[in-house]
Amino acid sequence: MLWAALLVLPGAGCKSEAAEPTTQPEAPAATYLQSSTLLGEYSTSAVAARVSDIPFVGALAKYPIKVYRLTYRTHDAAGKEVTASGALLVPQVAQALPLLSYQHGTISPAQEDRAPSYYSSRSEIWSAMSVLAANGYIVSAPDYLGYGASKALAHPYEHAATLASASADMLRAAREFCAQQKVTLNKKNFLLGYSEGGFATMALHKLLEEQHASEFTVTASAPGAGAYHKTAFAKYILESQEPLDFLSSYVWVLRTYNQVYGLNRPLTYYFNQPYATQLQSDPFGNVPKLPAQLFTSQLRTSVLNGTDQVLLAAFQANDIYDWQPKAPLALFHGTADDYVPYFNSEDAYKAMQARGATQVELRPIEGGDHFSSAATYTLGAYAFISQYY
Template sequence: MSAATMLLATGCGGHQGPGSQTAQAAHQRPVERGSVISATSVADLTAQEVESRLKKAGIETAQVRYGVQAHRIIYRTVTAKGKPTTASELVAMPKNGPRELRAVSWLHGTQVYRGDVASVNDESTDRATALLFASTGRAVSAPDYLGLGKGPGSHPYGHPRATVTASVDALRATREFARRDGHTLARSVLISGFSQGGPAAMMVGRALQQGHDPSFRVGALAPIAGPFDLSGFEAGAADDDLNRSPLYLAYFATAWNRMYGLYDTPSQAFRAPYDKKVETLFDGNHTGGEIAAALPRTSKELFTADFLDKVRKPTGKLRRQLHALDTTCDWRPEAPVHLFHAKGDKDVSFANSQHCRRQLIANGVHPKLSDEGNVDHNTTVIKALPEVIRGFDATR
């Protein structure tokens, strides 16, 4: 029987002898969020094998100290509306590491295809990133978020509550799995994330500081190349100022329409013939390459003029929902904050991290902001990761 099957089988059976009423009552109790449903081994690497995998991804290997075991965990959480559901994450842990481990919460960037996340795609940069953090002697929780990986339904792209609950419940599942593996997790959590994961890191950090789960506290925050001014980011996509503007804005439009109702019919947002197929493309089962090939090269060709104006000058509910994502840095972290970005980033401009830094300064915090230079969006995270680890090493 596999480890995953063993976890699922515990407590099951048809015996109705003495004590069965107690057993039935236990099964009827609400299931605890963050509880582990299954665990599937996806990697078991020596330190040398970790180094080889990181080199393949272009990631510096000087900080590797341990081999790594990684598992795909299915755990219990809640939907954006608070209803029970499940989600997946990658949990990576050092082999022969210390008994007590500090946890890293790694929050990934925009993924349109459910199979590209860390728990599923062995070749993903997010998988390599988790291996790197674990190889430094830390336990890594890398949630896939709702609706990606092995989670059911569609991904609620950028939904604040869903981002926090899926990520904190993933930390709870990581703690449970670590105990079964003979480890304990320290209270202090080191939080980092890339692109979409930048604002996610700040939201999760704020929730933990506010006591979302008192058994965890924020040890450090290190967001990388995040769209902290989402209103400005989407307006830039409407104006075709970004690399991949049509893809970013179409993902935003279809996901937020499901959550908030941005349009009544696709033809109100999308020009023909794209109005007949865009929503199907963003079902989580198409790769980024497939979607990009099916879309025009500009937002002007893809969207109606009225919808583009709505994005440039949001009002009402759209404006309120965007404001929540424009203010993920508008609080006072008690833990160190180090922002990373690159002035060469043509997907998410450097101005986004400056926006975050200004909000933090207004709250009395003076974070570092490191410029990774004239490199593109995806290279930014590759360059920043060794610096993130050095910063984490300096915290206690």
């Protein structure tokens, strides 16, 4: 039903006749963009065929698209300049179009080919984002650090600052590419992403509005199922007496913060034996489901009673739920999410309202878990941003 609704929403086929101001000056010298490679050209029927199992969705493909792999300059968590990459999907239509930044979900190192710049059938952008591009959005899809051109680096998992900066610099590279190729942009910028991509989308929205408002105006964003309230999430995990199915992801977050924030503690501080030794040799190995089995009593006690100020400061640096967005923002989240609990979006909604945000919506996906909610999120997010096309 949501897909059917999209067919009659503005921007989902019927384009406004009103002229949009453009950002199409003479192409400047590239500051961020390093290289571009054409990965392929796809007809509307080819794009539609990828979603043929979902009724009505293929009808959203209005324009053929070209897909490029961009490499661009950005910075790592220590401020060092590095080369990153991403995919840029460009509809082939002669009118000014908006940019849409799509932040992908969690990709393990073993899933490198799922990064957007590979544009493989295993990538999130292969089907759904291609349809969105074929509907009239120029889609910028950063790989983040740790994938694609920067795969030699460790991915800074759930680190808000580098997820946001890598995504923002990809947008800058996309603008430079469009200027070089005479692709006309209007001034609208949309943001989407689910799971780690939801967290990255929220971080990017916050960064653009608070630090780069003169450069980018966020038109609307729709983050889904992100871990926005890191401090509360950490305490939820460490005090849980129930089995948790996704502790390996939380191990990854701890390893990232241990390195990025210079804590450099031995793994034995965080994890009981034999798991500390096992994780030292295989960081993505299996771990037990019970938090008390995996995490040391020292870690659990010091976080829960507030005495580990250094680690708590790292969590707080990644709390991105409590701020005042100006652009329309819809928070999508499954109410039965046992991977990233629903309270992350609920806390963000309440905190933003308390700060005076007037265009924030909470969109619960009733009974949905982290994975079953993904399709509903995608449909709802498309419908939400289409109102502002």
